[in-house]
Amino acid sequence: MLQATGLELSAGGRELIGALDLALAPGQFWSLLGRNGSGKTSLILALAGLRSPRAGTIALGGLPLAAHRRGELARRIAVLLQDEQTDFSGSVLDYVMLGRYPHSRSAWSRDEEGAAAARRWLAELDLAERAAQDYRTLSGGERQRARIAQALLQDAEILLLDEPLQHLDLRHQAQAMRTFSRCASGGKTVLAALHEPGHAARHCGFAVLLYDAGRASLGRSSEMLTQANLEALYQCPLEAAGTRSFLPS
């Protein structure tokens, strides 16, 4: 259980989140929705223990994040960051294998178990044939899937995903959402910042909506993702798309 209490976040002198109480329990798949600059990334970084909140506490299993050792946190919380400027120049498989760092640190023995798991995730994300290819030669969407595979390989009980669907085509958006959904049904906790409420409604049981000026509301997707709420959230009028818009089934 990852629990935030009285959480306040700010960036560049702007208040992003004020007094947020949030409890992410095992088996739950949460979407995190909000306009650009509403604080989605700041919330994910804080929940991962990578940024200190201005106020409030974040606890994992009842203990504040700071009381956990870095290595233990890495085995329990995996983060998919939004941006990555990497000079990584090895193969796709080697790239994904970096996700095994919290579990296996020996420079001497080959991590066969990790490599097998990495290949399974690559296959699940349609990247099996890219395993031996240079990571830098992948397309943007393929890189994103390799990054997802790396985060999944970390095999943490909590997955914090910042815009996991960026750069992905429709097929792979649906594939990724189904994969996260299966992780949640398997007992993991998943929180994903998304820009498509349709995906959130279909796959996520719960939603956090970040409004401007630090306001947030959260609850079951069925109650949160209403037309009125989304219009207020995105500050633009919406209409039912009917047969002119498509989401992967």
Add this chain to the structure above:
Amino acid sequence: MKTVPILVVALVPASLALAIAFGSVDLGPERLADAIIGHGDEIAREIVWGVRAPRALAAFACGGLLALAGALLQVLLRNPLADPTILGVSGGAAAGALAAILLGIGAAGVNLAALAGASVAAGAVLAFSLGRSGWNPYRVLLAGVALASGFGALVGMMLSLAPSSQVQGMLFWLLGDLSPAGDPTAALAVLAACAAIAFSQSAALDVLILGEDKARSLGVAVTRLQSIAFGCATLATVAAVLLGGSIGFVGLVVPHLLRLSGVHRHAALLPLAACLGGSLLALADTLARTLVAPAELPVGVLTAMIGVPVLLALLARLR
């Protein structure tokens, strides 16, 4: 992929053997073979074991230290152009050494002054770069470049003030020269220690390429790792500069040669960089001793003359 490490490791004894076999005096194959196994005349044995062997090992240690420091700095600063000179250490050491030469202090004094200059430079760069939230690679780069050009100005001033009789000795210091290297034992010990420490951090360095936040989320103590690696790179650079002055291009080119040959993991890259840097400098120093024998070229001139075309050729191939 597997052939590169084997070739690099095989190059170590090959380069040292060549460095021992060739020099300003041509011993001929028989005298050389006798001297190597400890037979034959005393002069030949002294040339091989008293002069060439320590010089070859000094060159190996110096090149290995520079390449190791370069490989570490390139990942720490996330900058492919990083090399040991970026820490300002070479400039600081040169300024100290030249001041000592100008004041007419003996060889031991020159080395001490070089050590003092290198320490001041390294201390200043590190002090400017370690903030409350850890190391800041951009500040390392900026402080290092600023200090290097400051020391460059000091060096220029001393060169223009120095009597012409001293300028020759100063130039050899600035261009990189292994002829006054002396006993290589200490430098080899530093090389072994730095390589072992860096190797112990190799898996964490692999992860650091993903960025500091991602590395932290994977359980790397990023600030501690950076401190260890910066310390290691600084120590290696100081030891190399004290041994051979400002020898350029080894620290920049060798790690890139290995990466372009498909060596990416630091567990392989760091030890292979030490081996390849050492071998290449031992070979370059052999050329420096023999090309214009009985005179000697500063080895730094040769490494630059070889390093520049090699790097440009690699860049052209990458396009």
